[in-house]
Amino acid sequence: MSAPMDEAALLAAQLLARRWLPRNHPLVRKALIDRELWEALGQRLAAVGMKVVDNVHADHIATALLRPAERAVFGEQGLAANNNLDLPRDGVALLVVLWSLIVLPKRQRQVARSDALHAGQGEMFASDKPLPPAASVSPLVSYRSLLADFGDQLGKKLRMDTNLRLLERHGFITRKGEDITEGPLLDLLIDYDQLAARVLDGSLADVLARAGHPVARPAEPAEPEEQQALDD
CATH class of the missing domain: 1.10.10 (Arc Repressor Mutant, subunit A)
Known part of the structure; x- marks a missing residue:
């Protein structure tokens, strides 16, 4: 009988199987506030050449290859390509x-x-x-x-x-x-x-x-002195 998986292993397995998980997933939410769990997750994924990709502006987290693993997976030709998803x-x-x-x-x-x-x-x-x-x-x-x-x-x-x-x-x-x-x-x-x-x-x-789709930069946050002046 196999031993039960710990939370880091379970979360790593789900990420590897599904490629991404929403930030409101129970284990993801816990990992985002539990430093030990987050570090353990990173260690589990690093053991197979992967890493967690997180962005506070996104609603999901995902996995990606670590740089040292890219050469082994894609080879020189893949690294020289404009993408590794075979997109035209x-x-x-x-x-x-x-x-x-x-x-x-x-x-x-x-x-x-x-x-x-x-x-x-x-x-x-x-x-x-x-x-x-x-x-x-x-x-x-x-x-x-x-x-x-x-x-x-x-x-x-x-x-x-x-x-x-x-x-x-x-x-x-x-x-x-x-x-x-x-x-x-x-x-x-x-x-x-x-x-x-x-x-x-x-x-x-x-x-x-x-084409009618002008884009602009997001407003930069004000420096503390500038923000104080605005508040005043």
Whole structure:
């Protein structure tokens, strides 16, 4: 008879089997506030070349390969590829466009709502500003609008439909009828700090603006002196 699994092993097994778990999952919620459990989970996953991916702006946690394990898994050819999910180039382009249309506005709304929620509260709460859940502020992207605005650049309807199915299968997006919404991995497996600057400061920002989807940076938090001046 096998021994019962401890909580770290059970949570690691669920993550490996399902690839992602919601932050409100009972074991995930416990791990997020229990440092020992979180560290034990990391150790269990590291033993098989994996790590936990967490982002306070996302509603899920997921797993990803550790850097030293990537070469063994994908080899030199895989590491030199533009992605390791076998997405075609137009699929990667579609992923970046959807990330820009969903994650950038979501981040703006999360920061704005968090600031508004805590506006006027005393200094006691200044360091504890929970962000609104991603699901409550994540925008919907209309399939028809996406096809009309970017279909010509992204392979027209047949290619776009094929790539949307791939992105949904990999967990980047979710389809709800004619609407496209954020999937569990869209804001986890794409580095916001790197991609946001490239989108906002690059040619894609102009392309999005011309298509009627202007994007802007989330407001930067004020420095303590600036915040005191605003409060005064």
